Amino acid sequence: MEHITFLVAVVIITALAFDFTNGFHDTANAMATSIATGALKPKVAVTIAAVLNFAGAFLSVKVATTISGGIVNEKAGIQPSIIFAALVGAILWNLLTWLRGLPSSSSHALYGGLIGATVVGVGLNGVNFDIVATKILIPAVASPLVAGLAAWGATKLAYVITRGGREETTEKGFRRGQMFTSSLISLAHGTNDAQKTMGIITLTLVSVGALKPGALPPTWVIVSAGAAIALGTYMGGWRIIRSMGNGLTEIRPRQGLATETAAATVILTSTHMGFGLSTTQVCSGGIMGAGLGGPKRELRWSLVRRMVYTWGLTLPAAATVAGIAAFVADQGSWGVALVGAALVSGSAAMWFISRRQPVHAGNVNDVQEVEVPATAVPTPATTTVAA
Amino acid sequence: MHIKWDALAQTAGLSFAITVAVVAAFSLGILALSRREAAQEAVRSGIPGAGSGNLALAGAALSFSVCASVVFYGITLIAGR
Numbered sequence: 001m002e003h004i005t006f007l008v009a010v011v012i013i014t015a016l017a018f019d020f021t022n023g024f025h026d027t028a029n030a031m032a033t034s035i036a037t038g039a040l041k042p043k044v045a046v047t048i049a050a051v052l053n054f055a056g057a058f059l060s061v062k063v064a065t066t067i068s069g070g071i072v073n074e075k076a077g078i079q080p081s082i083i084f085a086a087l088v089g090a091i092l093w094n095l096l097t098w099l100r101g102l103p104s105s106s107s108h109a110l111y112g113g114l115i116g117a118t119v120v121g122v123g124l125n126g127v128n129f130d131i132v133a134t135k136i137l138i139p140a141v142a143s144p145l146v147a148g149l150a151a152w153g154a155t156k157l158a159y160v161i162t163r164g165g166r167e168e169t170t171e172k173g174f175r176r177g178q179m180f181t182s183s184l185i186s187l188a189h190g191t192n193d194a195q196k197t198m199g200i201i202t203l204t205l206v207s208v209g210a211l212k213p214g215a216l217p218p219t220w221v222i223v224s225a226g227a228a229i230a231l232g233t234y235m236g237g238w239r240i241i242r243s244m245g246n247g248l249t250e251i252r253p254r255q256g257l258a259t260e261t262a263a264a265t266v267i268l269t270s271t272h273m274g275f276g277l278s279t280t281q282v283c284s285g286g287i288m289g290a291g292l293g294g295p296k297r298e299l300r301w302s303l304v305r306r307m308v309y310t311w312g313l314t315l316p317a318a319a320t321v322a323g324i325a326a327f328v329a330d331q332g333s334w335g336v337a338l339v340g341a342a343l344v345s346g347s348a349a350m351w352f353i354s355r356r357q358p359v360h361a362g363n364v365n366d367v368q369e370v371e372v373p374a375t376a377v378p379t380p381a382t383t384t385v386a387a
Numbered sequence: 388m389h390i391k392w393d394a395l396a397q398t399a400g401l402s403f404a405i406t407v408a409v410v411a412a413f414s415l416g417i418l419a420l421s422r423r424e425a426a427q428e429a430v431r432s433g434i435p436g437a438g439s440g441n442l443a444l445a446g447a448a449l450s451f452s453v454c455a456s457v458v459f460y461g462i463t464l465i466a467g468r
Contacts, residue, residue, distance in 0.1 A: 059466045134390055146399045153403065154410035161414035165421030173417035180458060188465050257413065262406040268464050269405065273398045 007336060011080045011204045014087045014343070016228040019197040021094040022106040023053060023232020026193065028240040029103070029263070029283040030185035033256040033290075035364060036245030039178035042236070042361040048179075049186040050234035056190020057226030061198060061217055070131045071111055072118045080204050081329040081336060082121040086113035087200070088343045089322025095350045097310055101239035101247070101359070104307075105278035108314040110196060111136055116319030117326035139270065139277040140311065144285025147266045151286040154258035155293030162254070174253035181260035188267050189279055190229060197225040238359040244284060246365060247303050249291030258293070259286035281311060409457050416450030419443040 031045040040048065072078065090106070090113040097104040111132075118126040162170045198217040201224075205211040211218070217225075245251060251259070263279070263286045270277050284307055291299040325342075328335045426440030 056465070130389075138390065138395065142395060142399065146402050150403045150406035153407050157407060157411050158414045161411060162418050162421070165418045166424065169421045169424055170417050173420060174413075177413055177417075177454075184458060184461055187462065191465050254414075258406075258410050261409050261413075262402070264461060265406045265409070266402045268461050269402045270398050272464055273394055275395070275398060 005080075005208065006333070007080045007084070008204055008208055008210070010336065010340060011084045011087070012201050014084055014091070014340075015197050015200045015204070016224060018087045018091050018094075018110065018200075019194065019225055019228035020232035020235075021091050021098070022110075022193050022197070023050075023229040024235045024237040025094050025098055025103075025106050025232075025240060026189055026279060027233045027236050028244045029279045030182045030189060030260075031236075032241045032245035032283070033251050033259050033287060034178045034182040035241055036251045037175060037178060037253045037256040039175035039253065039256060040182070042238075042241075042364050045182070046234050046236040046361075048183060050230040052183055052186035053190035053194065053233045054226045054230035056187045056192075057194035057198075057222060057229065059187070059191045061195060061222065070128055071135065072114050073122075073126050073128060074203065078118065078126070078203070078207065079121065080207060082117045082326055083114075083200060083204055084336065085117035085121070085326035085329050085339065086110065086322045088325040088339055089113035089116055089318040089320070091343060092321050092346050093314060093318040095347055097314075098237055098239055099350050099354055100306075100310075101243040102307055102310045103240050103244055103280045103284050104310045104314045105140075105280045106193065107196070107276070107278050108136065108140070108311070109318040112315035112318030113322035115315070116322035119319075120323040120326040121330060135276050136315070139275045140281060143266055143270065143275075143277040144281045144288075146285075147262045147282040148285040148289030148292075150266065151255075151259045151262035151289035152293035153289075154262060155255050155290045158254040158258055159293075159295065171253045174257045177257045178253065178260060181257060181264055184264045185260060185267070185279070185283070186233075188264065188271075190226070192267075192271070192279070194222075194225045194229045197228065198222055201225065236361065236364075238361065238364045239354070242359050242364050242366070243303065244287060247300060248284070248287050249294070249299050250296065251287065251290065252294060255287075255290035255294045259283070259290040262286040262289065278311075405457070409454055412450045412453045416447045416454070419447035419450065423447065 027046055027049050031040065031049050034040045035042050035045050087110075090109040093104070093109045093112070094106055115127050115132065158174075198221050201221045202211065202215065202217045206213050206215065263283045266282050266286075267277070267279060288299055288304060291297075325339045329339045420443070423440035423443035426438050426443060430439060
């Protein structure tokens with residue numbers, strides 16, 4: 001391992017940091033609806049999700065041999081500094097959307113970061129824009145609609161079929177079922193997203209000659225990527241869990257099961273058919289469909305609008321930040337240090353702002369929306385666990 | 388640029404069909420459990436002609452095993468990637 005330079009070490013640490021934000025950003029996808037219906041207690045839910053994300057990391061390493069599935073041309077001179085810049089853009093965007101309680105796609109943030117950093121560091125020819133359109137943009141539009149439609153239909157049908165049954169037995173049964181469906185989403189998430197980090201670390205090691213090209217991720221990479229995503233998941237992105245579980249609509253057990261089944265199905269079918277997609281967008285789309293398909297037919301459109309804007313912004317915003325970071329990091333070691341300092345101070349600032357209005361396992365099911373006023377006076381934090 | 392519209396449509400249709408089928412099977416299972424509870428209570432309270440609800444229980448078991456096998460197939464898809 002004598003090949004590992006300072007920069008490579010920084011990239012590995014940053015990749016694990018991204019993996020961590022990926023974990024807590026996406027806990028909501030699998031667990032928000034189960035927490036909202038009371039199928040799982042908040043702490044139990046994040047524990048199950050963490051364990052399954054960790055387990056998922058070991059299930060497969062097939063996609064870990066590529067960072068991006070061909071979105072950037074990995075052979076066109078992707079240097080560790082470019083990967084570093086991409087990660088910085090992705091992490092900062094993930095934290096900003098978490099602060100606002102908005103579920104945005106961690107994968108899109110990472111892809112956006114890679115695109116921005118590659119355009120600045122390598123040039124436009126480093127990015128395969130065809131693949132960006134077919135692999136990211138089209139699924140990004142189609143998948144939430146499909147999941148929403150499926151969840152809508154399934155919710156309607158579930159209400160019709162169980163109309164004659166006893167309400168109490170029915171709700172209890174659907175809560176039980178939710179445990180399985182949300183677990184399946186967690187497992188799929190761990191397999192998919194932990195592999196992205198493994199891929200980044202592996203390719204960084206390959207780029208400096210510490211590993212042979214085409215090598216599978218070493219065990220320590222698999223373990224650390226799995227651990228980072230599990231730890232992040234366990235922290236629970238409570239702000240996002242709240243907006244997904246309670247912000248969009250009131251979720252009853254039938255809707256919860258329909259949403260989770262739709263999300264799991266869409267994720268698995270499309271991955272099987274070779275479409276990459278955002279777990280976050282699929283799950284949010286499912287919740288929206290279930291909200292409209294439920295007996296109250298309600299949806300808070302203001303939040304839907306904000307989510308959709310955020311989805312649209314994720315790719316360009318992460319790309320812009322990563323592009324700037326790539327330019328600075330390209331100036332030499334001081335540039336890398338400067339970008340690193342900006343990342344740490346930016347993350348710390350957002351964490352401190354989040355303390356003004358902490359959301360945690362204890363108040364995650366309160367209906368009040370997360371709002372971060374621009375000029376709020378900091379109040380002393382009284383809660384212990386929050387993220 | 389080549390967009391695989393047929394694959395996209397197939398994915399969308401399959402996703403919709405599987406989701407609705409699984410939730411329908413699950414709902415039927417829950418309905419059957421609910422019926423069985425009602426039948427057992429009827430037996431306990433001595434209502435004449437009340438069935439034991441065993442048929443309902445068998446129906447529930449069938450429905451849930453359909454769901455379970457779909458979930459199992461899902462796990463093999465995750466692991467096999």
